[in-house]
Amino acid sequence: MSDGKESERRSGVSIRDAARETGIPEKRLRRAAENGEVKTVEFGGVEKLPISEVERLKKLYA
Secondary structure, eight states, X not given: OOOHXXXXXXXXXXXXXXXXXXXXXXXXXXXXXXXXXXXXEEETTEEEEOHHHHHHHHHHTO
């Protein structure tokens, strides 16, 4: 059985966590989300980046 954190992770990661994982500055990711340059979803009232989007960014900026 999965715990809450694992379930939450599957829904996406916060912009702050995505910034840490990708090495892209948090401010830049927030701007990109506002401009529609990166896909975001709202989960529990929090804007998150889907895991697939984080993986895409890692490949682009690796």
